[in-house]
Amino acid sequence: MSRSALIVGNWKMYKTVAEGxxxxxxxxxxxxxxxxxxxxxxxxxxxxxxxxxxxxRLEGSTVALxxxxxxxxxxxxxxxxxxxxxxxxxxxxxxxxxxxERRQQFGETDAAVNLKAKAILKxxxxxxxxxxxxEKERDAGEMRGxxxxxxxxxxFGFTSEMAQRSVIAYEPVxxxxxxxxxxxxxxxxxxxLIRQYLHAQLGEVAQSVRIxxxxxxxxxxIAGLMAQPDVDGALVGGASLRAEEFLQIVRFHEAxxxx
Ligand code: PEP
Numbered sequence: 001m002s003r004s005a006l007i008v009g010n011w012k013m014y015k016t017v018a019e020g021x022x023x024x025x026x027x028x029x030x031x032x033x034x035x036x037x038x039x040x041x042x043x044x045x046x047x048x049x050x051x052x053x054x055x056x057r058l059e060g061s062t063v064a065l066x067x068x069x070x071x072x073x074x075x076x077x078x079x080x081x082x083x084x085x086x087x088x089x090x091x092x093x094x095x096x097x098x099x100x101e102r103r104q105q106f107g108e109t110d111a112a113v114n115l116k117a118k119a120i121l122k123x124x125x126x127x128x129x130x131x132x133x134x135e136k137e138r139d140a141g142e143m144r145g146x147x148x149x150x151x152x153x154x155x156f157g158f159t160s161e162m163a164q165r166s167v168i169a170y171e172p173v174x175x176x177x178x179x180x181x182x183x184x185x186x187x188x189x190x191x192x193l194i195r196q197y198l199h200a201q202l203g204e205v206a207q208s209v210r211i212x213x214x215x216x217x218x219x220x221x222i223a224g225l226m227a228q229p230d231v232d233g234a235l236v237g238g239a240s241l242r243a244e245e246f247l248q249i250v251r252f253h254e255a256x257x258x259x
Contacts, residue, residue, distance in 0.1 A: 003207075003208060003209075003210050003232045004038075004039040004040070004041055004210075004232075005038060005039065005040045005041065005210075005226065005232055005233045006040075006041045006042075006043065006167065006210050006212060006232060006233035007040060007041070007042050007043075007233050007234050007236065007246075007249060007250050007252075008042075008043045008044070008045060008066060008094065008096075008128060008169075008212065008233070008234070008235045008236065008240075009027075009042075009043070009044040009045060009236050009240025009241075009246050010045045010066075010068060010096060010099070010214075010235055010236065010237050010240060011023075011044065011045055011046050011047060011068075011240060011241060012047075012068070012101070012237060013047055014047070014241055015046060015047065015050060015241070016049075016050070017049060017050045017053055020046045020047075020050035020053075020054050021050075021053060021054060021057055023044075023241070023242075023243055024044060024046070024054045024057050024058060024063070025057060026243035026247075027042070027044060027063055027243055027246060027247065028057065028058055028061040028063050030243070030247050031061070031062055031063050031247070031250060032062070033062045036253040036254070038253065040250060041062070041064065041233075042062065042063050042064070042250055043063065043064040043065065043066045043093065043094050044058075044063060044064075044065065044066065044240065045065075045066035045067060045068050045094070045096055046065075047068070048067065048068075048082060051065065051067060051087070051090045051091070051092065052090045052091075055090050055091030055092070056091070058091070059091070064093040064094060065090075065091045065092045065093060065094075066092060066093065066094035066095065066096060066128065067082070067087045067092045067094070067095045067096070068095075068096050068099070069082075069095070069096065069097065069099070069102060069116075070082055070083060070084045070086075070087055070095050070097070070116060070119065070120065071083055071116070071119075072084075072112070072115035072116045072118070072119040073119070074119070083119070083123075084116075084119045084120045084122065084123035084125055085123045087123070087125065088123045088124055088125055092125055093125060093126060094125060094126050094127075094128050094167070095116075095120045095125055095126075095127055095128065096127075096128045096130065096169075096235070097113050097116045097117055097120065097127050097128065097129055097130065097154075098110070098113035098116075098129055098130040098131065098150070098154060099130045099171070100130065100132055100171060100173045100176055101176075104173075110149070110150055110153030110154050111153060113129060113150075113153070113154040114153060114154050114155070114156050114157070117129055117154060117155070117158075117166065118157070118162075121162050121165055121166070126165050126166060126167055127166050127167070128166075128167045128168075128169050128212070128235065129154050129155070129166060129167070129168050129169065130169045130171050130214070130235070131147055131150040131151060131154065131168065131169070131170060131171070131194070132147070132150075132170060132171040132172045132173050132176075132214075132215070133146040133147060133172060133173065134146075134173045134174065135173065135174035138172070138174065143190070144193060147170070147190060147193060147194065147197075148193075148197055151168075151194065151197050151198075155201070158201075158202065159202075160202045160203060160204075160205035161205075163198060163202050163205050163206075163209055164205050164208055164209065166209065167209070167210045167211075167212060167233075168194055168198075168209060168210070168211045168212070169211075169212040169213075169214050169235045170187065170190050170191055170194060170211060170212070170213055170214070171213075171214035171215050171235060172186070172190075172215050174215075175214075175215025175216050176214065176215050176216070176237065177216070177237060177238060178215075178216060179216050180215075180216055181215060181216040181217065181218070181221045181225075182213070182215055184224045184225055184227070184228055187213045187225055187228055187231055188228040188229065188230055188231065191211045191213065191228065191230035191231050192229075192230045194211050194230075195207075195209070195211060195230050210232040210233055211230055211231065211232050212231075212232060212233040212234055212235045213225050213231050213233075213234055213235070214234060214235030214236070214237070216238075217234045217235075217236045217239060217249060218239050218245070218249070219239070219245060219248035219249055219252075222234060222248075222249045222252040223252045223253070226252050234249065236249055
């Protein structure tokens with residue numbers, strides 16, 4: 001089954017409203033729904049403060065708006081939090097959950113990821129559920145167990161319809177922001193593992209779930225990653241902060257494959 005590709009830019013805690021509007025406009029103006037005949041969906045995840053104006057700027061374009069996190073309750077006395085319904089209200093279509101920076105620096109657990117993902121789906125949006133092992137876990141031979149336990153808890157209670165509307169992002173922690181991209185073989189191995197797990201739990205829907213790779217994706221390594229049968233797109237951090245670099249990644253069919 002062919003899955004449309006999805007490239008998501010995670011801006012993390014960068015960009016003021018003015019800077020974000022400039023970057024979003026450049027991406028919007030240069031993004032077409034297909035690249036060399038292949039459907040490529042593009043989303044950008046600005047910080048919360050820039051979501052509303054950037055959502056307005058993206059109206060009528062093919063670039064989707066994503067948020068970097070949310071809380072699982074719909075509303076209430078939760079100072080500092082933002083609900084999935086509020087993100088839908090400002091035009092988001094995707095919400096990233098379980099990013100390793102949130103797991104490591106803000107104590108986000110797999111149980112929280114599960115609650116958030118369910119709330120995102122309930123609000124009519126798609127969660128981008130991040131999983132990935134640390135270098136220590138990989139070196140100790142625990143990579144497979146770590147990925148499976150994150151999936152088992154993060155997707156607990158999911159139906160196949162919920163999985164179909166979700167995106168999984170494999171982000172090895174050792175590759176995020178380090179310049180150490182996973183090899184194409186390492187990425188394919190874990191993506192295939194994720195798809196096998198989804199198939200074992202939920203059946204045929206596994207073939208239509210998009211699995212993104214994240215971790216030091218750059219214009220010179222995206223083509224090799226995208227050539228892998230189970231890599232359906234990318235979650236891009238650092239390289240999504242400059243329009244030219246991000247657009248080269250989006251147009252990966254035209255990029256040279258060097259790894
Ligand atoms: C990320 O933050 O999701 C990420 C993959 O970052 P980078 O591309 O900078 O490694």
